[in-house]
Amino acid sequence: MENSSIIKTENLIKRFPVGKTDFTALNGINLTMGTGEFAGLVGPSGSGKTTLLNIIGSLDTPSEGTAYVLGKSISLLTHAQSAKLRNHHIGFIFQTYNLLPVYTVYENVEFALLLQKMTGADRKKAVMDALEWVGLTDKIYSKPSMLSGGECQRVAIARSMVKRPEIVLADEPTANLDSKNSHHILQTMKVLNRELKTTFIFATHDEKVMKYLDRIISLDDGKVVKDEILTAEKY
């Protein structure tokens, strides 16, 4: 883990209206994360893992407090600025893969780069590199419906990594996968974390994921109850 901070939250509070009252999903979160971390937000359902991930990913904004991502306050970003932040600096991996069903594997991975107006040759190289990382160069013309769950998630990893983002946010990435595929996916992400110094942040309660993490941040009722840094190299 390196020391330079790329994510910082200060007294982060997030409330959601539920009927006539508010539900507090995050209640005063103070966190700092550095470049190249492989960290996990763990805790039971409703503890605020996904909410925190969404705010870091600028898909949501805090009700109170501040979240800084790459030095930018999420609350102060316009729609266009937060879209640009996501497009250039943040990759997402979802539990249900969220691949675009009408596009091929290649097109799904290429999609993020199209928004960056990269030239055709550079784009092709970046896509093929990303697919090589996840071992799917032989499936470039396949549609997501033709792939297994593990393959779909590998495409999702390639899609999140193709633009070489500083941060990848993965929300329960192994929840729909069997043990073998889960380990394969996690090993792939771990390698990318090491080689590209990309910060990976997981929201998970999967024991398999936890084994790979360098840092485990335990949440409960919207609060950080434990922040454990594991220095030992396990994989």
Next chain:
Amino acid sequence: MGAGLRTWLNVAVLSFAFVVIIFYNGMLDGWNRQGRNDTIAWVTGAGQFWHPGFDRFDPYTFQDSHNLLSPEIVSEVEKKNLSPVLVSQATAFPQGRSLGVILKGIDPEQTILSLPSSALKDEINQDNAIVGKRFAESANLKKGDKLLIRWRDKNGTFDAREVNIAEIFNCDVPEADNGQVYLSINNLQKMMGMQNEASYLVAGENNPVKNPDNWIFRDLSFLLADFDKLILSKRVGASIMQVFLLLIALIAIFDTQVLSIFRRQKEIGTYIALGMTRIQVVGIFTVEGGTHSILATLLGALYGIPLLLLINKTGISFGIGQNMNITLADTIYPYYSLKLIISTILLVILSATIVSYLPSRKIAKMKPTDALKGKLQ
């Protein structure tokens, strides 16, 4: 497009609306062209010079509305650039019945109008007349029959004479036919005591006379105003039908868009997570919906072009024009102008795009986190 059968049903309905709009307007344009051409050929020529008091719809003006033909006009008549017409009220008595008619004296040598005026050349001192098919049928006249007519000359004196029906012509313009009895202008001038006079002059295409004294020029927009109004009224009626037809197709597209946005919330959330702005996502869905219209245009062209060309070749026969007292040919040949086709394509594309945009605006208000979860909003 992701909506499969629903998309193609929408495209089919929209393409049907597209083809029907072109067909219906093509029919109206065809009718308009044929009607205008026929009226120009049989009645108006390239325009007319009227005596200031003359009104074709007011027979009471006929008696006093006539001018002497100046040497300049006579010269142009001889060159077939102008054709004088003298008009008078009269009563005809076919087989003892009494019918109000308009006597029109025309030059037997004229070539500006399609009337078979050469039949009026007076052979063996006969008073030849020509009438249209409608009038001949209503008066039960045949070629070679004698028709007794009675008129008042310029002094108000009644006179009567039998004329010989030398020709019965067939035309689609009721104004040239109903209640019209054509005589040689020389004969009518003598009968009326109006030597070298005419009520109006029909101008040919190359008429050089612009503003002759004591005559008022009536151009085609004036002379065809009633026909234009008739076409306009038909067009308004047709527009209402077309709007309803288009509306059905557009409602189907709107419905599909609403359903598509509802079903594809996760996809919308993914687009935003990948770095698209909401406006860009609205754009994607709007273009996708608008694509219905492009596909409809292509599909419409696929079956519409052969169908419309066939109708254009064979025409559509109504067989009722002669009885309706309107200028309507037995067979109408639709006319599909480039303007009609382009404006219809633009109408279909524009309306489908707007209808696609309206539900897509909802995306701009979606929370990406809810969209990713596929939560109903």
